[in-house]
Amino acid sequence: MRVVFAMIFLLLAKVVNVYVPFLYKAAVDALSLSSAVVLPVAIIISYGIARVAQQTFGELRDMIFAKVSQHSQRTIALSTFSHLHNLSLAFHLDRQTGGLSRVIERGTRAIQTVLSFMLFNIIPTLLEIVLVTAILYNKFGIKYAAITFGTVGLYVFFTFIITNWRTKFRKSMNDRDSEANTKAIDSLLNYETVKYFVNEQHEYKRYDTSLEQYQVEALKSQSSLSLLNIGQGFIIGLGLVSIMWMASEGVVNKVLTVGDFVLVNTMLIQLFIPLGFLGFVYREVNQGLIDMEKMFELLHVNAEIKDLTNAKKLHPKQWSVEFKNVNFQYNSDRQILKDVSFKIPAGKTLAIVGPSGSGKSTLARLLFRFYDVTSGSIIIGDDDIRQVTQTSLRHSIGIVPQDTVLFNDSIGYNIHYGRPTASDQDVRSAAKLAQIDSFIESLPKKYDTSVGERGLKLSGGEKQRVAIARTILKNPQILLFDEATSALDSHTEKEIQASLYEVSKNRTTLIIAHRLSTVVDADEILVLKAGVIVERGTHAFLLAAGGEYAAMWKKQQQAREYETKLTEVLEEK
Secondary structure (H helix, E strand, O other), rough: HHHHHHHHHHHHHHHHHHHHHHHHHHHHHHHHOOOOOOHHHHHHHHHHHHHHHHHHHHHHHHHHHHHHHHHHHHHHHHHHHHHHHHHOHHHHHHOOHHHHHHHHHHHHHHHHHHHHHHHHHHHHHHHHHHHHHHHHHHHHHHHHHHHHHHHHHHHHHHHHHHHHHHHHHHHHHHHHHHHHHHHHHHHHHHHHHHHHHHOOHHHHHHHHHHHHHHHHHHHHHHHHHEEEEEEEHHHHHHHHHHHHHHHHHHHHHHOOHHHHHHHHHHHHHHHHHHHHHHHHHHHHHHHHHHHHHHHHHHHHHOOOOOOOOOEEOOOOOOOOEEEEEEEEEEEEOOOEEEEEEEEEOOOOOEEEEEOOOOOHHHHHHHHOOOOOOOOEEEOOOOOOHHHHHHHHHHHHHEEEEEOOOOOOEEEEHHOOOOOOOOOHHHHHHHHHOOOHHHHHHHHOOOOEEEEOOOOOOOOHHHHHHHHOOOOHHHHOOOEEOOOOOOOOOOOHHHHHHHHHHHHOOEEEEEEEOOHHOOOOOOOEEEEOOOOOOEEEHHHHHHHHHOHHHHHHHHHHHHHHHHHHHHHHHHHHH
């Protein structure tokens, strides 16, 4: 309905716009033909009212249509944002965030541009061309109409040809712009790494290379724009001179009045002014469609991990977790997991240890169903996780990851993220269990303290404790600790281990660890090497077996003893 009313006001504005020159003609004729030179008051007032009415109708059109364009922009932006969150982890690992954000930004902005220009510039201009040509034909004859229509036709043809030729420069500009933005964001996100390696100049050069390439394409775009504008001006000027020459001859020959001469001139100027924007409008619409296409390409990317049409919510009687003959590979030439099988009974704790690259963290990604297994199955209770909804699955699992990334917000917000509906008291209780409440209370702003980009204002240990508190607040049935205490000192690690032990009581728990001292109390320990389980058993059993686990334990104990002695020596000095 808003579009309909907007188009009605648009039509009224155009009718008034075409009628205004007739009032102008009447005023001129009244002044030039009257012997007494009587002031045409009524005509002048009518002329003023028509001008005000024209602007009023235009503003009413924009006011009514604003909600349509803004709502469209919001709806599609939200759809794109939602779709990106539904895409697989593989998609996001391959994508560059800076370039992706620019695609969304330009695409959503283009929606309003295309809608506004199509409805309020291109359609009205075409309508005005038809009206003016018909009036000129009816009042002045076919020659006037033919020259006007021919000028407009030549102008439009020239504009489309040159603008299409220029499109490649604008596309290239966009590519260079996205590239520069990606480099800038990536560099700023990795600020500390840049400083560690004193690579500021290297980053400046990388960024400047993209800016320089953008500059080259921008200069090409501007030069071709100037060529377009000169050509358009020449065509309009040629048509205007031809019409005015004919009209002036009519006045000299007493066929037309001075008012007719003014009428023709005014109508053509009113026609050519919006027509003069046609190149810009067409270019912007064309560019808007390109930007929208880039965004819609994202919407057309299929989510690799999808819920089945008949997927049910995960709600088993027993929260056991079983990996049954699981094989997995990211790429066809590199298999990560090979026939991995184990079961964690409900309420029990299983630990997985092994060297880096053995596939430990991949198990966590598969359990969360960021990827689907290549073969085999993962079962919770009696349900294959591929048969249940992803939302219910992930609601049931809490994770403390090895690399904790926090939102650029307050500490309270980051803990609250575990369960947004939780009360402030629940947040404080979770912080207490994670042994971070005393640290937070010591801060001037307490829970309102900002953690900075990716949590860089906090130490590694503090970030990890916030992550632990967040998971505690989530209150999941299954817990997953992926190197959960790797960034903590020995004293803090013991404190948090005690908290984690309390939290994981009666919960099914999977611990992925490199530091073996954190898994000695697990009900069962698996040793994973090159994607294969090579040993399994309790801590005591594996030590007695004298295999891979025992060797790892020995190395870590020696390293701990060396660290302790070194600390004692430094304290003495």
